[in-house]
Amino acid sequence: MRDTWPLLKTTDFPSVRRNKLEILQVNLGYLCNQSCLHCHVNAGPKRKELMDRENIGYLLEVLELSSVHTLDLTGGAPEMNPLFSELVVAARARDVRIIDRCNLTILLEPGFEDLAGFLAANRVQVVASLPCYLEDNVDGQRGKGVYRKSIEALKRLNALGYGEADGDLNLTLVYNPVGPYLPPPQQALEKDYKAFLAEHFGIRFNQLFTITNMPIARFGSTLISKGEFESYMNLLKSSFSAANLDGLMCLNQLSVDWQGYVYDCDFNQMLNMNIRNPRTRHKLHISDVVAAGLERIPVRIADHCYGCTAGQGSSCGGALG
Numbered sequence: 001m002r003d004t005w006p007l008l009k010t011t012d013f014p015s016v017r018r019n020k021l022e023i024l025q026v027n028l029g030y031l032c033n034q035s036c037l038h039c040h041v042n043a044g045p046k047r048k049e050l051m052d053r054e055n056i057g058y059l060l061e062v063l064e065l066s067s068v069h070t071l072d073l074t075g076g077a078p079e080m081n082p083l084f085s086e087l088v089v090a091a092r093a094r095d096v097r098i099i100d101r102c103n104l105t106i107l108l109e110p111g112f113e114d115l116a117g118f119l120a121a122n123r124v125q126v127v128a129s130l131p132c133y134l135e136d137n138v139d140g141q142r143g144k145g146v147y148r149k150s151i152e153a154l155k156r157l158n159a160l161g162y163g164e165a166d167g168d169l170n171l172t173l174v175y176n177p178v179g180p181y182l183p184p185p186q187q188a189l190e191k192d193y194k195a196f197l198a199e200h201f202g203i204r205f206n207q208l209f210t211i212t213n214m215p216i217a218r219f220g221s222t223l224i225s226k227g228e229f230e231s232y233m234n235l236l237k238s239s240f241s242a243a244n245l246d247g248l249m250c251l252n253q254l255s256v257d258w259q260g261y262v263y264d265c266d267f268n269q270m271l272n273m274n275i276r277n278p279r280t281r282h283k284l285h286i287s288d289v290v291a292a293g294l295e296r297i298p299v300r301i302a303d304h305c306y307g308c309t310a311g312q313g314s315s316c317g318g319a320l321g
Contacts, residue, residue, distance in 0.1 A: 004220035005271055007229060008303040016245060016299045018264070021289075023253040024062055025072040025266060025316065026051070028081040030258065033109055050081050055260035058286040059087070063094045065290065072253075072316065074101040074266065079115055088122050098124045104153040105146055116153075120160040120169055127209065128154070131176040133196045141178050154203045163204040171205040174318075176213055180223060180232040182239060182311045183210035186319040209318030212236075212307045214267050236306040244313035247320035250299045260286040264299045266316065267307075273300045 029050035062068060071091045078084055078101060091098050100119060107116050119126060130150055132138050138147040154171075157163065163171040173193060177183055190208035197203040213219050215232055223229040250264040254275075262284040263269040275284040277292050284292060313320025 002221040002224040004216050004224065004229070004304075005302075007224075007233075008215070008271070011301055011303040011305070013301045013303065013305045014242070014245060015301065016248060016251065017296050018294055018299060019251045020067045020295055021062075021065065021252060021254055022067055023070040023072055023249075024059065024068055024256065025074060025253055026059060026078075026256045027074050027258055027266070027269065028076065028078040028084060028087075030076045031080045032076040032103065033080070033106055047076065049258045051083070051258040051260070053083060055256075055258075055286060056083055056087050056090075058260060058289075059256065060090055060094065062286060062289050063091060063096055068096065070097045070099065072099040072101065077103055077106045079106050079112065085118060088118075088124060092122050098122070100124050100126050102126050102128045104128050104130065104150040107153040107156060108149050116156045116160055120157075120162065123168060125170040125172070126157060126162060127172045127174060128157075128205075129176070130154075130173045130193075131178065133193050137178050141176070151201050151203065154197075154205070155201070158202075158204060163206055165204075165206070170207075172207050172209055172318075173205050175208060175210045180213070180228050180235070182235065183212060183314070183319070185312060186210040207318075209316075210312070210314070211316070211318065212310060212314035214304050214307045216267060216304055217270050233303060233306070236310045237303075239310035240306055241309055241311065241313065241321065244309040244320045247313060247315065248299075248308055249315040249317065250308075253316075254289065254294075256286050262286055262289060265308075267304055268300055268302075271302065271304070273302065275300065 030047035031050060032044055063071060088098055106112055131141050135147040157171055161167050162169040175183060175189060186208060189210060193208050215223055215229060223232050255263040255266045255269045257269050262275050263273060264275060277284045277288055278297055279292065308314050
């Protein structure tokens with residue numbers, strides 16, 4: 001795989017500083033039942049990296065901070081970490097909102113038949129990847145047969161009460177472009193998704209997030225191989241909107257890797273752009289977050305940051321503008 005870091009490390013992106021910590025996003029490991037083209041963590045069935053019990057214990061200490069209201073679980077397929085259920089139950093006891101970044105097909109895998117029911121019973125919010133509402137586009141990006149499995153998984157979630165407009169089981173779908181271009185306007189695309197999935201499958205969901213593909217890892221390597229890296233970066237830079245700077249996810253969120261090391265965002269994690277402990281200058285570990293004092297320290301930036309500010313903006317919570 002081609003390394004994009006040498007093409008990203010020199011940047012003129014504006015400097016930004018962290019605010020109060022509110023969201024803890026945790027990568028529970030790179031093990032996944034899929035290998036998607038756009039995956040910026042290079043997850044797959046052969047990956048062995050999984051967060052252990054010691055680091056999960058440190059996570060729970062951070063969740064005791066009064067400012068932290070959300071635990072956002074990602075991977076890989078976060079549910080494939082054997083400690084996933086234990087962490088969810090412990091986090092629920094601390095009265096924080098829990099998000100599961102679910103690829104949907106995991107709900108149909110052998111051994112995970114009870115997963116959807118577990119998520120519903122623990123009021124876990126599901127953010128589910130469905131990069132298009134058309135079958136050919138999804139299968140082209142994520143693998144043959146993934147679309148049909150995703151539809152079946154969505155029906156299971158709907159049957160448990162997910163996606164109801166007046167319910168508390170929130171179901172969010174995530175759109176990623178299938179090529180080197182920006183997502184269309186989020187609100188308009190959400191209407192298209194809802195109309196198509198309701199008409200053809202009777203599926204309902206609460207909202208759609210559109211997320212820009214980052215020029216890193218698997219997607220970035222593909223851009224280089226096709227000779228499209230420079231043109232994609234030019235697109236991101238020419239579409240820069242300063243209005244999106246105040247909504248960047250790196251301002252109030254921490255990203256934690258499977259070993260417990262801490263980053264400003266999930267994308268910095270994949271580029272090994274660690275946060276440095278303000279006191280020791282060593283790589284910051286989750287065990288030191290409570291004592292470190294991170295508010296107002298600079299966010300580590302590189303050229304990929306233009307992906308979060310291009311056009312309508314992009315974050316793990318969808319469009320910014």
